[in-house]
Structures are given as C-alpha cells and as structure tokens.
Amino acid sequence: MKKRNYYLIIGIIITVVILVFTIIGQFWTPYSVTATSSSLKSLAPSAQHLFGTDNLGRDIFSRVMNGCGTTFFVAVCTVAIGCAVGIVIGALTGFYGGMLDEVVMRINDIVLSFPSVLLALIFISFLGKGTYNVILALGVLFIPSFARIVRSEVIRYKSQEFVKSAQVMGASNLRIIFVHIIPNTKVSLLTSVAIGFNNAVLAEASMSYLGLGVQPPVPSLGRMLAEAQGYIVSAPWYAITTGIVIVLIILGFSLISEGLRVYQD
Numbered sequence: 001m002k003k004r005n006y007y008l009i010i011g012i013i014i015t016v017v018i019l020v021f022t023i024i025g026q027f028w029t030p031y032s033v034t035a036t037s038s039s040l041k042s043l044a045p046s047a048q049h050l051f052g053t054d055n056l057g058r059d060i061f062s063r064v065m066n067g068c069g070t071t072f073f074v075a076v077c078t079v080a081i082g083c084a085v086g087i088v089i090g091a092l093t094g095f096y097g098g099m100l101d102e103v104v105m106r107i108n109d110i111v112l113s114f115p116s117v118l119l120a121l122i123f124i125s126f127l128g129k130g131t132y133n134v135i136l137a138l139g140v141l142f143i144p145s146f147a148r149i150v151r152s153e154v155i156r157y158k159s160q161e162f163v164k165s166a167q168v169m170g171a172s173n174l175r176i177i178f179v180h181i182i183p184n185t186k187v188s189l190l191t192s193v194a195i196g197f198n199n200a201v202l203a204e205a206s207m208s209y210l211g212l213g214v215q216p217p218v219p220s221l222g223r224m225l226a227e228a229q230g231y232i233v234s235a236p237w238y239a240i241t242t243g244i245v246i247v248l249i250i251l252g253f254s255l256i257s258e259g260l261r262v263y264q265d
C-alpha cells in the first residue's frame with residue numbers, strides 16, 4: 001500500500017485556498033481596490049484591514065485578492081499557449097524524427113540557453129507593455145520546455161506494443177500520436193504544467209515589478225511589490241504580505257509538481 005502523498009495533499013490545499021480567495025476577489029472585495037483615502041494611508045494590519053493599507057490608503061488585502069486573479073490569468077494563458085503548441089511540436093518531432101527533429105530541437109536548445117525573463121524583456125521591448133503582450137511573449141518562450149518533454153515521452157512510447165498494434169490495425173500516424181500516445185504522457189505533462197505555472201507566476205511578477213506587465217490601476221502582485229519597495233521601512237507590511245502570497249502560490253504548485261513526480265515514480 002502506497003504512503004500518503006503529503007507533497008500533493010499540502011500543495012493542493014494551499015493552492016485551493018488561494019484560488020478560493022482569488023475567485024471571490026474577482027467579484028467582491030472588503031474594500032475598493034482602486035479608491036484612495038488620505039486618512040487611511042499606511043495603516044498597520046488590524047481587524048479592519050487584515051494586511052494593512054498602502055501609501056494611498058487602499059486596502060492591501062482587497063488588492064491582493066483581486067491582484068491574484070491577474071497573476072493567475074497571465075500564468076494560465078501563458079502555460080496554455082506553451083503547452084498546446086509544445087505538445088504538437090514535441091509529438092511530431094518525437095514520432096517522425098529525422099531532419100525535422102534535428103532542426104526543431106536545435107532551435108529549442110538555443111531558446112532554452114537564454115534566461116526566459118531576458119528574452120521576455122526583448123520581446124516586450126518590440127511588442128510594447130501590457131498584459132496580453134506579456135502573455136504572448138511568455139507563452140512563446142514556454143513552448144521549448146513542453147516540446148522537449150513531450151518529444152522524449154513520444155520517443156519512449158512509440159516502440160511500445162500498443163502502438164504497433166494500432167499501426168497493424170491501420171490507424172493513422174496522427175491518431176496514434178494524439179489518441180494512443182499523448183494520453184499516456186498525462187502525468188509527465190501535469191508535472192510540467194505545475195512547474196510551468198510556477199515559472200509563469202515568477203515571470204509575470206518580474207515583468208510587472210519592472211513596470212512592463214499589467215498596467216495601473218489594475219492590481220498585480222508584481223506591481224504591488226514594486227510599489228511597496230519605497231515603503232519597506234515605514235510600512236513593511238505592504239511588501240511582506242504581498243511577498244508571502246507570491247511565495248505561497250509558488251510553494252503550492254511546487255509541492256503539487258513534486259507530489260506528481262513522486263506519484264509517477
């Protein structure tokens with residue numbers, strides 16, 4: 001009997017709790033996320049303001065609830081683009097091999113040899129600031145990692161008996177790839193998605209921190225962290241609470257990815 005997978009259990013609990021507050025924050029928050037008040041500037045955490053208020057008198061807890069939605073939206077879209085395109089490229093190169101595989105994998109190696117945030121900065125310098133430009137830039141940069149993982153899985157499975165049986169029965173190559181092989185890679189893919197989500201959250205926070213991602217007045221965890229930097233001494237709770245939420249998001253998905261890896265083993 002297998003031991004309980006505590007990595008997966010704890011990761012799911014952390015992620016679900018944050019997701020619940022995030023979803024609620026898209027429809028309701030204790031206070032307005034944009035309204036300012038000079039009388040409420042830089043208040044310490046209290047029963048009225050759980051995370052305190054920022055330099056403009058805005059409730060930090062409300063902004064975190066709403067800002068998490070922006071971060072999750074960017075991360076989900078980024079991973080969806082990288083995963084969808086990566087699956088197609090990895091599956092075709094892994095199954096057919098030859099020159100196609102050689103050329104595409106060398107391009108993959110070149111892209112992966114550069115820091116993703118650096119390449120994202122280069123893309124955004126051409127595309128311009130904004131949420132959707134960040135999603136496009138990061139989505140393209142996430143393709144090679146998913147393509148490499150799917151390629152290795154397809155190579156491993158394409159010589160299996162169930163694939164040969166499907167070929168004997170006259171199944172087309174595309175059917176064999178996407179109906180018979182890809183479903184067997186789901187655990188590896190889920191692990192990669194969890195890791196990719198972590199990287200997307202970090203990348204989005206980095207872009208917003210640098211002022212290249214989500215633009216005001218829309219709350220974003222990265223931008224909030226950048227705004228808090230100037231008040232680290234006078235109002236440390238602004239940076240601490242926002243930073244803790246970012247860490248918890250990353251921790252939750254890191255534990256999920258580790259739990260899936262343990263499950264796979």
